Amino acid sequence: MRKEISRDIHKMHAFVRFKKTGEDMKSEREQFMAWFEPDHRIMPLTAQFFQKRFTGMDWSIFTPTGSASWDGKILRLGPGVDKVEVPKEELDELWRGYYKSIFNPARLKVKAMQAEMPKKYWHNLPETNLIESLISESRHRVQEMHKKNLRSSTSGGKNPYLKHLRNLTSHDEHIVLNPDQHIRQPLSRIRELANCCQACPLHQNATGTVLGEGPADAKIMIVGEQPGDQEDLLGRPFVGPAGKLLDHFLTKTGIDRKECYVTNAVKHFKFIPRRNQRLHQSPNLDEISRCKPWLVGELREVKPRIIILLGSTAARSLIGTHFKITQQRGIITGTDLAAKVIATVHPSYLLRIKDSQQRQHEKALFLKDLQLAR
DSSP: OHHHHHHHHHHHHHHOOOEEEEEOTTTOOEEEEEEOOOSSSOHHHHHHHHHHHTTTSEEEEEETTEEEEEOSSOEEEEOOOSOOOOOOOHHHHHHHHHHHHHOOGGGOOHHHHHHHSOGGGGGGOGGGGGHHHHHHHHHHHHHHHHHHHHHHHHHTSOOTTHHHHHTTTOOOTTOOOOTTOOOOSOHHHHHHHHTTOOSSGGGGTSSSOOOOBSOTTOSEEEEESOOOHHHHHHTOSSOSHHHHHHHHHHHHHTOOGGGEEEEESSOSOOEEEETTEEEEOOOOHHHHHHHHHHHHHHHHHHOOSEEEEESHHHHHHHTOTTOOHHHHOEEEOSOOSOSEEEEEOOHHHHHHOOOHHHHHHHHHHHHHHHHHHO
8 A cells, every 4th residue: 555655645746737727917826726536645755855845936735535735925725626727828838848759769669668657647648648659750750760870871881889779679679789889970960879779788777878968169078977867867967966066166167057068977777676766876897888878979060178077987988997986086198088187076976975074174175176267
């Protein structure tokens, strides 16, 4: 029963869709409502989650077994209702556009998708009217991607990634890639190819491939370890707690993150599921080496003057497997990666330090390392 309740709470967090109903003229706060049909009486268990997530708007959630409302000051719980007619409005189109943009035909697993998004929720989700058409089109889209890859490789000489491209949708987990291979393609093309990557088992459980973001001619490239939980869900690097801490120190250093290219050595989230959480697990050397061609492809296209390596995974990927941050942090010499290469700890390390005095000391060292780039 505990497991079923936890799963029901998780589904409610994921599948509640608010619709805008108006705006309070006095407070200038937007008002929203939502209808959801859980299997259990979980409204009292989920209300605080929505209060924290949507503090800045007034909302009401109705279910057959309970309701909740928030006005910016007080969270109120109420009885259930039979049914609420939720108006259709422009947020529906936003949801459909977002879902269509993240739908990856090469990584489609219908049974897994239906297990995560059971059909009983579909009638309340604006994006689900796209699912059947996207599924039917997916095989055709994958075939077209392969044909396009084949044409580009045969017209431009030997493509070192041809073998890899033939296995993009293969279930063979023993694909061997040469870590020194790279893709000489624009970043947009690298992103398209990486979205289909199945070079190691990490793709099986991750939401998607998370490539870097930033200007294609950035002077500074920042390389982290791998996407975290929030990065995996949003498809962007460094948007979780470690990313916010990195932004704080970059601002303190005088570096504008928008002018940097930010990426990771490994492009899929590696984790261990634990109840309602996905606990981070460090990638091994084999996973790092299989992901290295994507990182090298980004590096060769951006051509940064300065590279900042955050953590041992990033350093092992580009410098060597025996690199130790604790002994070799700072400016790294003897590489041809960029004019200046700097290695330092990962921001997540700073978040894990419990002793306040040690944490302040490590933060000062981290700031000093970033100042080398400035």
